[in-house]
Amino acid sequence: MPNKENRKCHNPLLIQSITTDKFNEIFDGVVLAYDVDIPSKDAKILPGIHPYFGVRLKAKLLLFSPKPNMLIEGKVVKLAQESIHIVVLGFSSAIITDEEIRGEFKYKIKHGEGVFVSRSHKRHVIKVGTMIRFLVKSLDEEILHISGSLNPPHTGNILWLDKNLEDASPSSRSTKKRRENGESREMQEHDTVDGGVFSLDNSHQIKKSKKRKISEES
Amino acid sequence: MGVELATDRAGFHEMEEVNFSDSELVYHVRHALQSVPLGDSDSYDQLIGVLHHKERLAPDEVALLVTSLKALSGAVSCIDMVHHKSLLSSIFGMSLWNYGPDVMDALLELILSLAASSGNYLDCSLDMLVSNFMPPYSFLDLLKQPRGLTRKDQVLSRVHSTLKDIADLVPLAPSRLVPIVIQRMPNVFTKEPLIMIYVENMLRLEGGAIRELVGNMMLVALMDRLVDLDVEIAWEEVLQDDCSKGIFEMELEDMEEPADDVENDGGELHRGSLSRKSLGGNLIAEKLDSLMVLTFEHLESCEAGGRLIEVFETLVLSFQTTVLNAFKSKFAQFVMFYACALDPENCGVRFARMLADFFVCSTFPPLNRMSAVAYLASYLSRGKFLTASFVANILERLVVWCLEYCKIHDGDINPKAHRVFYSGCQAIMYVLCFRMRSMMNVPHLRSQLLLLPLETILKHPLSPLKVCLPSIVEEFLRQAKAARLFTVSETFIFSDLLESELSRAFGGIERLDMFFPFDPCLLKKCDRFTFLAFRLHNFFRNANLL
Numbered sequence: 001m002p003n004k005e006n007r008k009c010h011n012p013l014l015i016q017s018i019t020t021d022k023f024n025e026i027f028d029g030v031v032l033a034y035d036v037d038i039p040s041k042d043a044k045i046l047p048g049i050h051p052y053f054g055v056r057l058k059a060k061l062l063l064f065s066p067k068p069n070m071l072i073e074g075k076v077v078k079l080a081q082e083s084i085h086i087v088v089l090g091f092s093s094a095i096i097t098d099e100e101i102r103g104e105f106k107y108k109i110k111h112g113e114g115v116f117v118s119r120s121h122k123r124h125v126i127k128v129g130t131m132i133r134f135l136v137k138s139l140d141e142e143i144l145h146i147s148g149s150l151n152p153p154h155t156g157n158i159l160w161l162d163k164n165l166e167d168a169s170p171s172s173r174s175t176k177k178r179r180e181n182g183e184s185r186e187m188q189e190h191d192t193v194d195g196g197v198f199s200l201d202n203s204h205q206i207k208k209s210k211k212r213k214i215s216e217e218s
Numbered sequence: 219m220g221v222e223l224a225t226d227r228a229g230f231h232e233m234e235e236v237n238f239s240d241s242e243l244v245y246h247v248r249h250a251l252q253s254v255p256l257g258d259s260d261s262y263d264q265l266i267g268v269l270h271h272k273e274r275l276a277p278d279e280v281a282l283l284v285t286s287l288k289a290l291s292g293a294v295s296c297i298d299m300v301h302h303k304s305l306l307s308s309i310f311g312m313s314l315w316n317y318g319p320d321v322m323d324a325l326l327e328l329i330l331s332l333a334a335s336s337g338n339y340l341d342c343s344l345d346m347l348v349s350n351f352m353p354p355y356s357f358l359d360l361l362k363q364p365r366g367l368t369r370k371d372q373v374l375s376r377v378h379s380t381l382k383d384i385a386d387l388v389p390l391a392p393s394r395l396v397p398i399v400i401q402r403m404p405n406v407f408t409k410e411p412l413i414m415i416y417v418e419n420m421l422r423l424e425g426g427a428i429r430e431l432v433g434n435m436m437l438v439a440l441m442d443r444l445v446d447l448d449v450e451i452a453w454e455e456v457l458q459d460d461c462s463k464g465i466f467e468m469e470l471e472d473m474e475e476p477a478d479d480v481e482n483d484g485g486e487l488h489r490g491s492l493s494r495k496s497l498g499g500n501l502i503a504e505k506l507d508s509l510m511v512l513t514f515e516h517l518e519s520c521e522a523g524g525r526l527i528e529v530f531e532t533l534v535l536s537f538q539t540t541v542l543n544a545f546k547s548k549f550a551q552f553v554m555f556y557a558c559a560l561d562p563e564n565c566g567v568r569f570a571r572m573l574a575d576f577f578v579c580s581t582f583p584p585l586n587r588m589s590a591v592a593y594l595a596s597y598l599s600r601g602k603f604l605t606a607s608f609v610a611n612i613l614e615r616l617v618v619w620c621l622e623y624c625k626i627h628d629g630d631i632n633p634k635a636h637r638v639f640y641s642g643c644q645a646i647m648y649v650l651c652f653r654m655r656s657m658m659n660v661p662h663l664r665s666q667l668l669l670l671p672l673e674t675i676l677k678h679p680l681s682p683l684k685v686c687l688p689s690i691v692e693e694f695l696r697q698a699k700a701a702r703l704f705t706v707s708e709t710f711i712f713s714d715l716l717e718s719e720l721s722r723a724f725g726g727i728e729r730l731d732m733f734f735p736f737d738p739c740l741l742k743k744c745d746r747f748t749f750l751a752f753r754l755h756n757f758f759r760n761a762n763l764l
Contacts, residue, residue: 077386077387078334078386078387080292081241081292082244082291082292082293082294082295083294083295083331083334083335085334085387087386087387087389090389091389091390092389092390093334093387093388093389093390095334095335095336097295097335098295099295140336140337142337143337143340143388143390143391143394144390145336145337145340145388147336
């Protein structure tokens with residue numbers, strides 16, 4: 001995800017919608033947005049039964065490609081003693097089972113709804129609607145379903161974590177993949193993927209297709 | 219919440235005569251599940267045994283079942299595809315129709331947990347829900363009773379709300395749902411009540427909470443099914459062999475009432491009369507009839523909800539790809555007709571323009587274009603809700619096209635080569651047979667008509683008057699002469715011929731010269747819906763009417 005300090009996507013051509021909800025094998029991720037640059041209008045005629053024109057282009061792709069041990073952010077949509085259900089970016093689902101919720105968190109019923117409260121920090125609460133940061137254990141590519149974990153120490157309610165931890169949550173530096181003329185260069189600076197926060201400034205609010213709102217950092 | 223279990227009921231060994239809390243129950247179930255790969259399946263087998271109780275459950279059996287299902291919901295993370303196959307197949311094989319609301323809720327909670335837990339179970343969960351669209355065979359008779367209807371409402375409302383809940387937790391679930399729904403559609407030979415209830419569910423999805431994601435496909439699949447049924451009805455059952463009666467035989471004296479079962483000798487196109495060769499006993503026709511009525515009612519609710527226009531777009535696309543492309547539809551097109559009747563200014567107009575666009579576009583195959591103009595002509599003639607001026611404008615478009623064609627082509631009569639042209643001319647004449655009189659009574663339409671270059675087209679060396687269906691030509695000439703719109707010096711004597719060799723030639727194997735798709739619908743129930751929107755003609759053969 002483009003981070004706040006290191007913006008590369010100034011191009012107004014950036015298509016700001018989620019183009020497809022399918023995991024793309026070629027790019028190894030879900031294409032969220034792309035920015036196309038056509039360096040030359042010269043085309044090649046490609047031989048074949050049906051003639052095609054081939055035009056070279058460069059594209060920057062915004063990819064959603066969670067990998068094991070990455071940290072990811074999403075919104076809690078359902079919470080029970082045995083599991084927490086999360087939706088990431090409005091199209092990917094995640095589940096954290098009770099075995100993956102560290103002992104620090106205790107399940108309670110407060111005001112009629114289930115919540116997880118930290119035993120050591122009473123203000124650290126996870127409930128339906130909370131944006132949480134969690135670890136990716138595995139991804140089912142076919143339905144974009146993530147199996148996650150709240151075991152690592154810096155996982156939990158994002159708001160609380162960002163306010164309260166001195167060695168702050170790994171910044172929103174991200175994994176970027178660029179594809180240029182068929183080459184791929186993986187730039188992995190940190191192993192975090194900002195699941196929920198990727199609006200760079202107000203003018204780049206990415207909208208979802210199918211009229212679902214993006215989970216915004218609350 | 220604690221649960222007491224009777225000692226003589228099948229249950230967990232450890233659970234006899236003891237009160238357990240929810241989490242303890244979950245713990246026991248997890249333990250039972252985790253013991254299976256270690257060789258100990260006793261508790262596991264007992265659990266499956268509980269799930270198989272379905273006939274006339276006593277209250278404590280119900281309680282046990284509910285408890286077991288709830289405990290399973292909490293233990294979903296321990297359910298393993300390999301070791302717990304029989305448990306999973308028991309769960310997914312359960313039919314909500316066999317139980318009361320308590321068990322339904324508990325079972326659906328379990329299904330929801332399974333669906334959201336892992337990709338492995340998502341499709342099975344959706345499949346289980348879709349298979350619950352229909353009751354078990356044994357339940358069919360109950361459906362007619364109030365008790366059955368209550369149960370139906372309990373089941374279906376829960377099934378659809380669970381589908382929505384799954385979509386909330388797994389946003390991609392609806393796209394997995396669509397192929398499952400389509401694949402499980404009952405075929406045309408399934409009993410009518412089952413088909414009806416399944417389609418009801420599809421329409422419920424079309425109008426329901428997840429409609430943005432699945433609605434279009436539901437409609438397309440439904441139209442496809444209607445077409446499947448349509449194809450099964452043979453043309454011979456629809457048309458009678460005796461074609462001595464002309465197309466313009468008087469259709470009905472009394473236009474106010476739908477004529478039910480009016481006795482008539484012959485006259486295949488007399489409205490309401492299901493003559494001896496009727497579709498009455500045809501099961502397929504009855505299914506199609508009922509389904510179309512269901513569709514009509516759904517269209518009405520779409521219209522009431524302000525959604526008809528978007529729904530119509532899907533219908534138009536479906537019409538173009540299936541009906542227009544493939545074959546001569548007998549009844550399915552009345553779905554379009556009814557939608558147009560519900561909203562003439564938008565849908566009605568859109569449909570006509572789409573057909574006209576299709577006709578004039580030279581990139582489409584000739585047969586499709588001829589089919590399109592046949593639909594158009596029949597539609598413009600029969601759609602009572604279409605204004606005369608709109609019809610006049612579309613007619614003008616057809617005339618302009620025919621005129622251009624005349625200018626480009628010098629040749630002589632050639633039914634095959636110029637069949638698209640002849641079908642266009644026939645369409646114009648056919649529509650005028652229905653509409654001429656009313657148009658001539660409106661001054662600005664009268665002048666519009668008089669300005670049409672009909673003479674140039676009809677008297678062109680291509681001789682459409684000789685090639686088009688004689689009965690249409692004759693009726694047109696008669697009316698045109700009476701209206702002083704158009705006269706011919708040649709006398710065309712057709713001797714009451716319906717068709718001729720030349721018309722057959724241009725119509726081709728498909729007989730597109732004789733295709734009037736919006737002629738009165740022979741499906742009884744549908745007909746009652748459409749008749750109000752339907753224009754009948756009542757002109758007499760020998761009368762001299764202006």
